[in-house]
Amino acid sequence: MCALFIMVLYAGLCYASSQDNIETLMDNVLVLRVPYGQSTMVYVNLSCGDAYENQPVVWKKDGEATEPALQGNQVTVLVEEMNGGNYTCHLGPGGDYLNHTLILIQVVPDNRTVILEEGSPDMGHIHCSTPNYKGSFHCTWRRTRLRTDASVLLVKAERNMENISCELDADGSGIHCQNANCPYKEDQHRISLTIYIRSASLLEAYAKVFYLREIVRPEQLSNLRISNGKMFSWSYPDSWEKPFTYFALQFQVKVVHKGSSCGSERPIMLNTIQETMYEVNVKTQKYVFCVRAQDKYTNGPFSHWSSCKVNKDDVVCITGPKL
Numbered sequence: 001m002c003a004l005f006i007m008v009l010y011a012g013l014c015y016a017s018s019q020d021n022i023e024t025l026m027d028n029v030l031v032l033r034v035p036y037g038q039s040t041m042v043y044v045n046l047s048c049g050d051a052y053e054n055q056p057v058v059w060k061k062d063g064e065a066t067e068p069a070l071q072g073n074q075v076t077v078l079v080e081e082m083n084g085g086n087y088t089c090h091l092g093p094g095g096d097y098l099n100h101t102l103i104l105i106q107v108v109p110d111n112r113t114v115i116l117e118e119g120s121p122d123m124g125h126i127h128c129s130t131p132n133y134k135g136s137f138h139c140t141w142r143r144t145r146l147r148t149d150a151s152v153l154l155v156k157a158e159r160n161m162e163n164i165s166c167e168l169d170a171d172g173s174g175i176h177c178q179n180a181n182c183p184y185k186e187d188q189h190r191i192s193l194t195i196y197i198r199s200a201s202l203l204e205a206y207a208k209v210f211y212l213r214e215i216v217r218p219e220q221l222s223n224l225r226i227s228n229g230k231m232f233s234w235s236y237p238d239s240w241e242k243p244f245t246y247f248a249l250q251f252q253v254k255v256v257h258k259g260s261s262c263g264s265e266r267p268i269m270l271n272t273i274q275e276t277m278y279e280v281n282v283k284t285q286k287y288v289f290c291v292r293a294q295d296k297y298t299n300g301p302f303s304h305w306s307s308c309k310v311n312k313d314d315v316v317c318i319t320g321p322k323l
Helices: 002-021
Strands: 022-026 029-034 039-045 057-061 076-081 084-089 095-107 128-130 136-140 150-159 165-168 173-176 191-199 202-210 222-227 231-235 249-257 269-273 277-279 286-295 306-311 314-319
Touching: 002 029, 022 136, 022 150, 029 039, 029 057, 076 095, 136 191, 150 165, 150 173, 222 314
Parallel strands: 029 095, 095 202
Antiparallel strands: 022 029, 039 076, 057 084, 084 095, 128 136, 136 173, 150 191, 165 173, 191 202, 222 231, 231 277, 249 269, 249 286, 286 306, 306 314
């Protein structure tokens, strides 16, 4: 009798405590927030809908009949550990689909993440970038090796209480967002971005907050060329804002040894300038000239390198994403 009382009391505590940890994320999606490292038993109330109150409703979980059977418009299910799922209600055992509720599990604390890889401590799990101040930006992420089936459930983006429209990339590994913004307006408010990603019944939320100026990365410089054997010049990216006197760039120029990449940490010469030309005065006649751009006023991310390979009188100027 005592053991039975304890079991009933435990079930009641699970049910009562669960109500504060269940939230509706979106239509037909319930999220259970459970503590990490603890066994959990959560009772969840489900409803097929008011329209089916007097109908012979039968429930299935993930397309399969339950044991014991769940019948009726209002039912209570026990969710143990990470065993969530998609509960569908039907008109009779073999009847038409009527409605559904997806139950997902979110482990707390939120910093326990297993679905996405962390790029770096500074970058976090989500990397965002934009080539200018027009308000459009792109964010990407990478799934961990064991969670390649993970999918984006919901994206929330806003700035100063206004929603930002976002569209998921075809491969599910990024989003394109468009914020109606005037490039001449001061960047006063941060963009708040939250990505909800699920893998089976596990749900994780990844948040990122940033100013647009923090992610502006100019595109590669165009028209890189050489004249008089040592004077290099280039143009602003076509996508950069105009006028250039207002949206100014500064440039990092580097000369590295022949055969080295622009990322070499042992340059022959390294300098930062404001002009779109630079005269190289080095003894060697075989080297690589590199140049990249950065917003002059924000010191944000640099563009990818543009470069020219110099072999005495033979010069080949190339561009590429990872020079």
